[in-house]
Amino acid sequence: MSLHQSYDAIVVGSGPNGLAAAVTLQERGLQVLLMEAKETVGGGMRTAELTLPGFRHDVCSAVHPMGAASPFLRSLPLADFGLEYIHPEILAAHPFDDGTAAALYRSLNETADGLGPDRDRYRRLLEPLVKQWPLIDTHILGPMLKIPDNPFALAAFGLKSLQSGRRIAGRFQTREARGLWSGIVAHSMIPLEALTSSAIAFVLTIAGHRGGWPIPKGGSQAIANALAAYFRELGGTIRTNAPVAAFSDLPEAKAVLFDVSPRQLLQICGDRLSSVYRWQLRRHKYGMGVFKIDWALSEPVPFKAPEARKAGTVHLGGTFEEVADGERKVWQGKHPDKPFVLFAQPSIFDNSRAPAGKHTGWAYCHVPNGSSNDMTKAITDQMERFAPGFQDTILATHTFNTAEMGAYNPNYIGGDINGGVVNIIQLFNRPALRFSPYRTSARGVYICSASTPPGGGVHGMGGYYAALQALKDVF
Template sequence: MSLYPSYDAVVVGSGPNGLAAAITLQQRGLQVLLLEAKGTIGGGMRTAELTLPGFHHDVCSAVHPMGVASPFLRSLPLQDFGLEYIHPEVLAAHPFDDGSAGALYQSLDTTAIYSGTDGKAYRTLFEPLVRNWPQIDTHILGPMLKIPANPFRLAAFGLKSLQSGKQIAARFQTRELRGLWAGIVAHSMIPLENLTSSAIAFVLTIAGHRRGWPIPKGGSQSIANALASYFQSLGGTIRTHTEVQMLDDLPDAKAVLFDVSAKQLLTICGNRLSSLYRWQLKRHKYGMGVFKIDWALSEPVPFRSEAARKAGTVHLGGTFEEVANGERQVWQGKHPTKPFVLFAQQSIFDDSRAPGGKHTGWAYCHVPNGSTKDMTQAIIDQVERFAPGFRDTILATHTFNTTEMETYNPNYIGGDINGGVVNIAQLFNRPALRFSPYRTSAKGIYICSASTPPGGGVHGMGGYYAAMQVLKDIF
């Protein structure tokens, strides 16, 4: 006998997609229960004192271009529930050994000017995409197998984003812009010469020019808290410390939506799913993992580059060729001695992150899925390379290898924070080839995680579209 009252819908998992699904259904007048296994809601949007008291570190997501670009999240009055974004002057910097750097600004004009002789090529590539983005964003950030409202503008984006990062880089001549592009492409977590590796880079760059790459004041937990507070203001119910291991753990409901990975869905739902659907889920492939470091620092990171000192996000990896080589090695199961490092310095812009005069550092590099190799020294060496004296600023260090990342959040299979590799084979059929990627083979059971379109990131679009499918099918 269930210990719960009856609900119209139950959402399992309180990451951005689970919260988005719960909110969308509750907005339509349904009674929704949101379940979270951990003691705090948020999934990848958590902030904690990982190193020393008073130093607040983003456990996973840190910088949020997709948060402010998301059509769903933008539609919510989250500022009324305590969410405030801070916008660094430089969105992303890509420094080189001599102190020069490529730099991404919210202004397309400023970025083009900063790109020097590549400015015209940059403007030609991005100006129409940035201009047309509002007409195609809901399609790009949603299920691909649907009739587009603006097919020609969508095709213009698609023809570019299906290309490899290396193909797009051939348009640029300067070391600085090629390096900047390499760092953004590397967010795809697939080799830079692979088809579709530029897709995520285009989305992130366009999002930056439209609305920036901001950080939430107080930490990424602020986004989760605002979403949860808004959901509860609508009458929704949240229960933490509630792990779901099988369907029998759930109360009666007409629909259940899982913000879990394809692998977890198999474990929880088991034989309720058709043999064909189970076969497809088992074939869902996971990509590179991450090795993550958080630092308590005595002072700001002493980057040689002025642009890097002003940037919320700093990509560390040298030339396009060096970044591409490192990412290719990881794809082949190796650990590069000079890994590409994604670095964020939130406390430069948000003094609530650390005690007075002190700072935080946030970084990760890609590693083979499931790797337990300690990459601490390799990452520190890369930061030191572009910021001499960095080692001397470290007060305390906290690390996550891929196994620890998965323990922290079971959605991160083998340390894959994207819910599955975003290659051309899984761009359209995450996690299975179906007309609706959110509807499983079992009636009333849906999946709404990063394993569904549009993939990883704090945007909530997978949860929104899954909830809309529930409303269409059942309510």
């Protein structure tokens, strides 16, 4: 690649936000170069044979409620480029020790009906938010410090989502409703008693009731491949095996958008940034890490609860109190004996993921940032707890600790897949307190990773809004 060639814009990093930024700029007729350090595009959307030949595992993200909910991704013709979503019958199951389970369905009424005495409470809590979501989705999934188009709908969402997961759980009486809620809240990667821990849970639940928690046929790589193919058809250029260690590694361009963490941004172009902005980036706080396991399996996981056998996602942790206790311990720097485990089983619904009759399993638990502990036994024990005989189905195992996650994707600082803590402070000022969180202090330089609003997840909204900001400022 010649450094003498110039472009209108360069995007560094091809995760969901980098690809979204590149597509948005290219759709406006600019000449855009997308640079990726790895051999393939995708970031958190890659699929690989991690265990045995023929077993295709999602390296990071596996289930995509935000892909279905994203206004940006929904606006693109990705189905024309091979993206096909598969919708499990049950979005998420939360099993208990007695062999029963609570379940999240796409239908709000079906979900509520499974919660017994909490049926009407669940409806009253979620139904208004689900109905009003189209009025506020672009605000919630974008920069928060802006004037809302629908302030009353936004206020209704905010009054609930700024509460802690524990406070919302207090509305429910049954083990089933409280347990189901705890598993969704735990996606926030902050203690369930922390303010704003409900925010991500509400978004995920609303997304489920409106568009499901789908899995991409063939693996998460299919989303990246579809975005890349569309970008190329528009005339965009992609360079893989093109790491960027310094700003001088880049060709000439009017704007550069970085799908990187604040720490990487400082390394690449810190000398171009103001001292105040550098100070803000250094203060950006990273949260819990993850320990991830992929399994090649001889048969489907033998969950005791029938609902868990039909669910795309299974939350393993028992009661609300158990989940809350485990997440609190991780936040305190400890490793719980019975961690909350997020499990996905895409091969139940997509036979392209494994050889005939065989299956794949995908799981992770939260650990303290930078942890080097091997959580294989703790995770496997939780699987065996709710699916006796699970260990007998394991053909091969592949693990990632936090350091290995960070080596795979440098955006995962200490194993933090969310790009930084989503607490009451960083909900509004990630990665720095600015009117536009995507604009850095250097003209023509932007950040568009999961460390910007709306945070982690495969939705592309951070990249989309960063591109709009660059279009407004530079072009």
